[in-house]
Amino acid sequence: MATAERYTGGGVLRKEDPTLLTGQGTFVESITLPGMLHAVFVRSPFGAAAIGAIDADRAREAPGVVAVFTGTDLEGEWAAGLPMAWPVTEDIRVPDHWPLTPDVARYAGDAVAVVVAKTRAQAKDAAELVRVDYDERPAVVDIERALADGAPRVHDGYDDNRSYTWTLTNGDIDAAFAKADIVIRRRTTQPRLIPNAIEPRAVVVQPVPAAGDYTMWSTTQIPHISKILLALTLGIPESKLRVIAPDVGGGFGSKLNVYAEEAVCLALARRLGRPVKWVADRSEDYQATIHGRDQVQHLELAADSEGRILGYRVKLLANMGAYLQLVAPGVPLLGAFLYCGSYGGEAYHFECTGVFTNTTPTDAYRGAGRPEATYAIELAMDALAREVGVDPAEIRRRNFLPKGEMVASPGGLQFDTTDYGPNLERALRLLGYDDVRAEQAARRERGDAKLLGIGFSTYVEMCGLAPSQVLGSLNYGAGGWEAATVRMLPTGKVEVVTGTSPHGQGHETAWSQIVADRLGVGFDDVTVLHGDTAIAPHGMNTYGSRSLSVGGVAVHEACGRVVDKARRIAAHLLEVSPDDLEFEAGQYRVKGVPDRSKTIQEIAFAAWTAHSLPEGVEPGLTADAVFDPPNFTFPFGSHLCVAEVDSETGAVEIARYVAVDDCGHVINPQIVDGQVHGGIAQGIAAALYEEAFYTEDGTLATSSMLNYLVPSAAEFPSFELDRTVTPSNSNPLGVKGIGEAGTIASTPAVMNAVIDALSHLGVTDLDLPATPERVWRAIRSAKGGDA
């Protein structure tokens, strides 16, 4: 029995917009409370230093200052250190991570003291007066150097800088390589990236000392997870801590964490009995918010003479930074199953080592492990095509997994639904592939300085985190379900409570579309509540492209329970059996007697008055649902980039960018396209512009937006998007995640295009990002000149 699809898949405009377009949003920095104090942190300027005496006397006497605390002063506040929730192996080394470090600063930005004053300006002024005796030590910032003999140790208690080594094997990898005709061996590096949500992090804590209650507003993607973990860190009963994520200005994984500043503001509010606020400056955010990527990858492909892949062997080093943040050790595992991409093969071996360095901790940044894996395999596929002497499209056709359901991938996972070939052909047609190839050849022939290259990325990714059992098998510290409540109110309006925590993704809009269609009510009659642990008590929050395929599905399931309950009440009121009713467009009609009907709004009112309910049916028209998916979703697609490379200057311009994605059924095309646009832009940024850089002594040289290039509108073309639709079988809506796909796909598409433009000169590889200098040097080197 189908309900009318009036909103799903169609063009509704976002409900979130009116508030945000008129400046009426509530971001954390805008929250002001009576008696509120302001915290400013004193941070180590050194990558590695022992902390000696801290003289805060002058700071304490400065105007407006209420208190100054060092790490030692606050030691008694912590029931536990900052949490790490993904101990990927039994023998993983998990160092102590205190919100204020009491003894040793292990990265530039490690907080050693906090100043609390009546205004932020006063706190900043006073923080300048805190004198810390640092005893600087040798630092190590590079992953490979950190593993070398004699490298400075980040943590004194360990005999080297290794945190863990995790392995995955599927099939007989040695046999696959033994019979290979072709072996491709590549080393690639993933630069460290700074997430750069445009809203810097901020925290406000309001205590109610007499009750022992705390409310924390935070720029977080994970209010529910933060509530549990901060309660444990502070020794506050979980029931006494309320966490609110109000309007949150972007996250991209950087707000998927439990941060020192949140714990310290809670501790300060507890000690001082007054509200406390902290807002990061951008340059502070660069040091104190997690970074992404920073890996060294070794990928080997074994293939037969025609380029059909037999096996994959991966050895990965992943920079954890100075401490293990919330899910950092697991980030490489999210990529571990994807070094075989959308391709087949007999055997797979993956090994990853997590490494400590004197740098800001890394953690999940948009894509988290999957962009790195996709980059490695997609560049290797082009290398394989060059080795075999076939077109990059053809090498992919030869290796795509077959169309099907629950298709076994060499990495050991079963992909929900696959249909890769037609998706690639659609992208090739949209691009006009043969014409672009002809133009490329013509330019080469006439010696044009502006060379063209076409880059492929036929990615697949795993998202929709995740089946709880699978997460358990990977030692993850939480489940992967999501919760929803749907309440039909007596007036016929609908309140939806979701455990997802949007920060730009438009859940209020998309969930309203799902609910309006499922219940047959108006889109504007639905209100979605989220991001407050007191209002939405259950949630696993928003990351890993999970919100729709887990949380949206939970909303859909809760609607189903509302419809079922309302059917029993309607049947009772109409004096028929529930089986005699059909439900469509918000009406329960007696089959064959269409004028005998009740609207769902009438049922909601009847459920509220409870004057006449069937036996055993409780008043009210509310239902809860928790959805725990049976599998990940595996969106896929074909991204084709046409890059124009100036062979004289090394400058790269993206001439065209075609993306044909498949995320199954689409609830809101405009939002999906927006996610793809933003994702592609972040991936292009990684390909051409962004690279965080540390000096040898542990100074973050890319210290602000002045020297870390976050690209503007001027750096991008308009992207050409299209879709194929292969519904997922992991959920009843047939949807797949789309939040990270663009970022996962685009970096290799761009780099393959740059290399393709220069391949006739003998350039076969380039390091990220492909800056003009790197490209120019590669050209010179290929021509036999000094690089």
Added chain:
Amino acid sequence: MRISVTVNGERHDAEVEARTLLVYFLRETLGLTGTNVGCDTSSCGACTVLLDGQSVKACTVLAAQADGGSVTTVEGLARNGDWHPLQKAFHEHHGLQCGFCTPGMLMAAVGLLSEDPEPDEAGVRLALEGNLCRCTGYQNIVTAVLAAAAELRAAGAA
């Protein structure tokens, strides 16, 4: 020091510290929190407002420099409850996701269209290069600005 600034048509006389930046005067003294702060290097443009009709980054202007001037913030963009064509176009074309850069982006676009009522796509991209957005990839922002420009021209011709 004492300053007098007209903000969104309303005159405000206030005592400010000499170092007070315009953006904090707007946010903290006047309570107009629609204008956001995204960086400390004048790079991101989240704090863009109009000062005497020109778009400026309010984190780089002292409140004292606005003395005697007229400031328009995102809160003052709608007229009599009717959204500015740019607000409508951002809504229709999905030119915002998290919305944090949006007030600055809108004000920068107002500044652009007052100087160049008929920009092409490249012109819009170049004119907005001082305003960073991490969510949208800019495509729908550019589309929205072009659509609003067309609407403003049509309204002007009518």
